[in-house]
Amino acid sequence: MTDPEERSPGPLAGVVVADFSRVLAGPYCTMLLADLGATVVKVEGPAGDETRHWMPPSHDGEATYYLSINRGKRAITLDFDVPGDLALARSLAHRADVVIANFKPGGLDRFGLDFDSVHAVNPRAVYVSITGFGADSALPGYDVLAQALSGLMSVTGAPEGEPTKAGVAIVDVVTGLHAGLGALAALRHRDATGEGQHVEVNLLSSALSALVNQSGAYAIAGVVPERLGNDHPSVYPYGPFPTADGELVLAVGNDGQFQRLCRVLQIPDAATDPRFLRNADRSTGRAELRPVLVQALAVRPATEWEALLTAAGVPCAPILTMDAAFDRARALGLDPVAHAGDAQVPGVRHPISFSATPPAYPLAPPWPDADREWVRRLLGDPVP
Structure with missing residues (x-):
């Protein structure tokens, strides 16, 4: 040129x-x-x-x-x-x-x-x-x-x-x-x-x-959002959780995904617990649900959970450094x-x-x- x-x-x-x-x-x-x-x-x-x-x-x-x-x-x-x-x-x-x-x-x-x-x-x-x-x-x-x-x-x-x-x-x-x-x-x-x-x-x-959604919460409903760390204000579980050797991010966006999560984690009681049946229930009951998930995730490393959960259709991901992020993109064919x-x-x-x-x-x-x-x-x- x-x-x-x-x-x-x-x-x-x-x-x-x-x-x-x-x-x-x-x-x-x-x-x-x-x-x-x-x-x-x-x-x-x-x-x-x-x-x-x-x-x-x-x-x-x-x-x-x-x-x-x-x-x-x-x-x-x-x-x-x-x-x-x-x-x-x-x-x-x-x-x-x-x-x-x-x-x-x-x-x-x-x-x-x-x-x-x-x-x-x-x-x-x-x-x-x-x-x-x-x-x-x-x-x-x-x-x-x-x-x-x-x-x-x-x-x-x-x-x-x-x-x-x-x-x-x-x-x-x-x-x-x-x-x-x-x-x-x-x-x-x-x-x-x-x-x-x-x-x-x-x-x-x-x-x-x-x-x-954060600015919209105020513009639409007058709600002033606050810091929640890695949690989502409206969806749960949606963020990092400890495993046997590092953290794994879960992104459970609907009730079907939560049912599959419970099945893979082998916590059937959580799947039927009325406190956790719907997303709104899980959002308001996150303090009770989190220790259940943490205990279940502690038995395997993050890489194993990623493979098992992904195969079951549960969105999840490890937290990668920049070099590993580029490697993952290449592995996905994104170049x-x-x-x-x-x-x-x-x-x-x-x-x-x-x-x-x-x-x-x-x-x-x-x-x-x-x-x-x-x-x-x-x-x-x-x-x-």
Whole structure:
């Protein structure tokens, strides 16, 4: 893909994305679009994307954080305070089908790169703004702040412990997915009407949506959920239980599965106990049911229980480390690793499969300003 006019075979082939985002939510969104064939131009300031410096760990001198969310892109470094660089940035926005930006609200106005300015010149462009807490808030958009303010931390962790953040910047990831969904929906509208529009997503709204049943409990019934550790507020047993040599996660989502669980564990009395017959009974009677299950599970190791329960149709799983998780994915035929570009930089494979237009990985994550001349050719600016 050395020619700007050369298109990938993906479902988004021909869609040009001007990526004025950094860190996680925006770059994750644009990487997924690139995997699907979009031409993504990553614009960085002179200091570069912060994630280039977030290490260890690293791979060939580059932070794995940066590498994990930036494959498939072209990179150009632009200083908006330099007239020539600003002119290139504007030309890119005016050429793009999709503009994605995660500057603070109002941060691009003085450069003529805000939605109104871009729309006036390029009315077909879909402009996606990613903020922390909406267009009226200047609060920095850090994932951990969104986890705190959304209530996510209040429902994560042990009941007797402190509120806990998730082990990954999950709100950024969900917001990136929402940004991509919004961009594609707006492109569909643009293709039907010829008119672009402004799509706005923010971390707090994304977190509240992603909290689904927990946030829904409050919105619908006024119930303020509390931390339950690894337990589920509405389903039981649904979480880790000790065995003879480690923990096994049970996910018993209906009464039939519970009956089969009792049969495999050889606890027939529990299967007929009126306190445990229905899911609602088990949820309210979990303090009485848990010791029965723990005693029964203690006689075999987790691997044996997994085999027996899976054969009986009872959902369960061991708690795996990351290396074991990749091995399990391979054993299931999911092939979790993809290699990008001529350098074959490894990364996690795109999560969506297509029967006709599969994701592709022609470009490795770019070095800073690696594609300035390529971008100028894309914009019709001959390179001496």
